[in-house]
Amino acid sequence: MNDINQELERLRFDYEEKLTWHKAKSKIVEKLLEEKIRENGLQIQTRVIYLENMEKAVLNILEDARELEKNLGKERDRIRIILYGIGDGVFVVDNNLKITLWNKIAEEISGFSARDVLNKKYDEILKFIDEKTSGINDAFIKSAMATGQIQQMSSHTLLIRKDGSRIAIADSCAPLKNKNGDIIGCVVIFRDATKEKEIDRMKTEFVSIASHQLRTPLTAIKLSVEMLADADTGKLNAGQKNYLNNIQQSAQSMVSLVNDLLNISRLETGKIQLNLKPTDLKEIINKILKNISIIGAAHNCKINFNAIPDPMPEIITDPDLIRQAIHNLINNAIQYSSPGGNLIDVAINRAEDNDHLIISVKDTGIGIPEDARKRIFEKFFRAENAIKAKVNGTGLGLYIVKMIIENLGGNVWFDSAIGAGTAFYIKIPIKSPPPHD
Amino acid sequence: MNTKNKILLAEDDRAISRVYAGGLTHSGFEVTVAANGAEVLEKIRADRPDLVLLDLMMPIKNGFEVLEEMRKDNDLKDIPVIILSNLGQESDMERSKALGITDYLVKSDLSMKELIERVRAHFN
Numbered sequence: 197m198n199d200i201n202q203e204l205e206r207l208r209f210d211y212e213e214k215l216t217w218h219k220a221k222s223k224i225v226e227k228l229l230e231e232k233i234r235e236n237g238l239q240i241q242t243r244v245i246y247l248e249n250m251e252k253a254v255l256n257i258l259e260d261a262r263e264l265e266k267n268l269g270k271e272r273d274r275i276r277i278i279l280y281g282i283g284d285g286v287f288v289v290d291n292n293l294k295i296t297l298w299n300k301i302a303e304e305i306s307g308f309s310a311r312d313v314l315n316k317k318y319d320e321i322l323k324f325i326d327e328k329t330s331g332i333n334d335a336f337i338k339s340a341m342a343t344g345q346i347q348q349m350s351s352h353t354l355l356i357r358k359d360g361s362r363i364a365i366a367d368s369c370a371p372l373k374n375k376n377g378d379i380i381g382c383v384v385i386f387r388d389a390t391k392e393k394e395i396d397r398m399k400t401e402f403v404s405i406a407s408h409q410l411r412t413p414l415t416a417i418k419l420s421v422e423m424l425a426d427a428d429t430g431k432l433n434a435g436q437k438n439y440l441n442n443i444q445q446s447a448q449s450m451v452s453l454v455n456d457l458l459n460i461s462r463l464e465t466g467k468i469q470l471n472l473k474p475t476d477l478k479e480i481i482n483k484i485l486k487n488i489s490i491i492g493a494a495h496n497c498k499i500n501f502n503a504i505p506d507p508m509p510e511i512i513t514d515p516d517l518i519r520q521a522i523h524n525l526i527n528n529a530i531q532y533s534s535p536g537g538n539l540i541d542v543a544i545n546r547a548e549d550n551d552h553l554i555i556s557v558k559d560t561g562i563g564i565p566e567d568a569r570k571r572i573f574e575k576f577f578r579a580e581n582a583i584k585a586k587v588n589g590t591g592l593g594l595y596i597v598k599m600i601i602e603n604l605g606g607n608v609w610f611d612s613a614i615g616a617g618t619a620f621y622i623k624i625p626i627k628s629p630p631p632h633d
Numbered sequence: 634m635n636t637k638n639k640i641l642l643a644e645d646d647r648a649i650s651r652v653y654a655g656g657l658t659h660s661g662f663e664v665t666v667a668a669n670g671a672e673v674l675e676k677i678r679a680d681r682p683d684l685v686l687l688d689l690m691m692p693i694k695n696g697f698e699v700l701e702e703m704r705k706d707n708d709l710k711d712i713p714v715i716i717l718s719n720l721g722q723e724s725d726m727e728r729s730k731a732l733g734i735t736d737y738l739v740k741s742d743l744s745m746k747e748l749i750e751r752v753r754a755h756f757n
Contacts, residue, residue, distance in 0.1 A: 411719055415740050416648035422745050423652060428659065451741065469723075 282385075284367065289337065290381040293317045297383075305365070305388050307358030327352035327364070340369040340382045349386065364389040397465065404461040407454045414454065417447045449588060456592045459520070460575070463599040470603065475515045477544060477555070478508055484523050485542070488530065495530050497538040497559075505546045511553060511626045513604055518624070521600045521608075522555060524593040525620045529559035531587045534615070551626055552606070558619040564612040572610070573598045581614075597622070637663040638756055641682035643673040643699070644717065645691045649740070653686070656745045657752065670694020674702060677709055684735075684755060685714045689725060700732045715755065717743075 276297070279286050285302035287295055295318050298310045306322070313321050319334060326333040336347040347369050354362040366389035372381045421444050423429050425437075432440065485492075485499055492499055522542075529540045541558040564572055568579035576591040597620075601608045606624035640662045644650040647668070654664045665680055667673040671693045677685065689696035696716065703709040715736040716729050726737050735755060738748070 408719065411741055412646045412649065415743075416646060416652065419649060419652040419656075419745055423656065426745075 279383075284385050284387045285365075286383065286385050287313070287318070288372070288381060288383045289318050291379070293319065293337075295321075296381070302386075305357075305363060305386070306355060312358070323356040324349075324365075325354050325356065325362075326350070327354050336369045337382060337384060340371045341379055344371050344373065344379055346370045355386070364393050366392070400461045400464050403457055404465075407457045407461065410450070410454045414447060414451050417443065418451070421447065453590050453592075456590055456596060459596055460592065460599065463596070463603060471514045471516065472512050473515065474510050475513050475518065476508075477511060477518070477553070478504060480515060480519045481522060481542060481544075481555075484519065484526055488523070488526060491527075492530050492540075495533050495538070496536065497530050497533050497540050499526070499540045499542065501542045504544050505553075508544070509546070509553070509626050511624070513624060517600045517604060521597045521622060522557070524597050525557040525622070528593055528620075529557050529561060529618075531589065532582060532585060532618075533559060533561040534617075547623055552623050553626055555622045555624070556619060558617065560617040563614040563616055563618055564610070565614055569612070573608075637661060638684065639663045639665070639680060639682040640752065641673065641676055641680065641685045642666045643668075643670075643686065643691065643696070644688045645669060652745065653748065656749060660749050660753070662752070668692075670696070670699045673699050677703070677712065682712065684752065685712060686752075687714050687716055689716060689718045689729075697728060697732070700729065700734070704732055713755065715751070 279288075279297060280299040282299060283301060285305045286297065286299040287302050288297035290296050294315055295313045296315070298308075298313050303309055308321060318337070319332075322334075323332065324334040324336075325331060333350060333353055336349050336353075340347040349365065349367055349369070351366065353365055355365050357363055365386045367384075367386045369382050369384045371379050372383060374380050421440060424432070424440055425444075481501055485501060489499075526540065526542065530538075533540075539560050541556070543556050543558075545554045545556070546552075547554050562581050562585060565579055565581055568577075568581075571577045572579065573594050574591075575595045577595075578589055578591040582589060598608055601622055601624065604624055606622060608620065608622050610618055610620045612618040640657060642650060642653055642657070642664055644653060644666065645668050650666050650668070654666055657664045665676055665682065667676050669692045673685070673687070673691070674694070676682075687696045687699060691699075694702075696718075700714065703712065703714070713735045714733075715738060716734050718725060718737065718739050719741065720739070729737060736751060738751060
């Protein structure tokens with residue numbers, strides 16, 4: 197009996213111990229759980245607050261983005277309205293040469309509506325042609341896209357309107373670039389140039405008519421002077437001869453001016469018919485030098501002509517025009533020579549590309565001042581030192597040279613140093629016919 | 634017995650006309666003047682000159698029209714003509730040569746001396 201009680205007692209003790217231990221453990225677990233729950237709760241709360249903040253931030257950003265989009269939209273609309281409303285024709289072409297904007301004036305000038313042209317490649321609908329050759333001339337667009345620089349339309353560009361008629365247009369094409377500087381298209385601006393071409397033509401025609409009209413009285417003056425100077429009409433005293441001389445010189449100045457003006461008006465209207473034929477430059481220059489030798493001597497100038505390429509290539513050009521241009525350069529070299537002796541060197545050389553000849557006229561004269569260099573080829577422009585040198589000039593000589601050489605498909609440039617001299621260079625093609633403007 | 638050679642001078646500018654006429658008369662020619670194309674034809678028919686100095690730019694009828702009418706008229710077609718032109722345009726030269734002229738002179742390059750030389754050369 198005692199054993200059983202003892203066993204019971206032991207079991208009870210065990211049980212109570214276990215119970216206490218369990219209770220304690222429960223309490224700990226409970227505590228741990230409580231803490232865990234509390235922790236999680238805090239974390240969740242923190243998380244929730246964090247997420248709530250994030251949500252607010254995102255909503256703000258969304259709102260800013262919408263605001264930005266609205267502004268950009270407004271901005272884009274504003275630009276479109278401006279482009280559309282510009283008083284000139286405007287169209288925009290993308291990288292694939294498709295038209296993406298076509299404004300009202302473009303419609304009016306061309307006759308094509310936006311619907312006709314939008315999203316089509318511009319060269320399918322718009323034909324820009326050269327007035328002289330009637331060939332397609334939209335190089336200005338392709339050039340702007342390729343070089344990334346603004347290109348001016350050539351001055352003889354015509355656009356074929358929807359109804360087939362032609363209209364003279366002018367202006368330019370500017371490339372559009374993105375942030376990285378890549379070309380993504382271009383914007384072309386053009387206007388109806390009919391009126392300005394008409395005005396230009398009338399101006400040139402006026403000069404031409406006026407110059408023609410002037411020839412007759414000038415001829416009469418020259419003839420009368422000739423008769424007065426003739427002994428048969430009566431002998432003249434020294435004073436009379438003097439005044440007569442004055443009249444003769446003045447009349448000759450006028451004749452030169454009139455001839456220059458007529459020349460220019462013909463060159464400008466392109467009315468000059470180029471008389472292209474095989475030309476002996478050497479002979480032309482020799483003739484000029486012979487004719488100008490008296491004036492050259494009077495100005496104390498020694499003129500050398502050499503450095504001729506051997507063999508001299510036969511060149512195809514207009515002999516009258518090239519003679520005029522070279523004559524003007526040599527005459528300038530003489531007229532603007534420094535007081536005292538002067539050396540003028542005329543030479544012909546082959547250009548590096550072998551397709552051109554370079555004619556150079558180098559002098560040791562007064563030179564062209566820095567501030568005059570940009571304007572020296574302008575019509576009627578004379579540099580200050582040229583005027584001070586008391587040379588009777590019209591300011592047309594170099595303009596004529598430039599017009600002639602450009603008509604012949606070449607170009608003209610110069611180097612100069614004040615007091616040391618000037619060198620002018622003319623480069624002309626040997627055989628190719630001059631390209632159109 | 635030398636009758637003077639008769640020249641008809643067709644030139645609409647009075648100043649030039651006076652100088653040419655004076656110089657030619659002084660050199661021994663008999664000179665009649667006409668100031669427009671119609672007058673030229675009238676005087677050619679009336680006087681039968683030995684030479685016509687013909688300006689191209691004239692009122693009423695210009696030099697080309699006068700030339701054309703002369704060539705169509707049997708009485709006038711053999712009268713020699715020297716053109717006095719204001720310009721040296723190739724096209725004008727071609728056109729007048731086609732109508733049969735003796736010489737083509739450009740007034741602005743022409744001195745009195747040279748004119749007289751050319752006229753004398755023609756008659757010799």
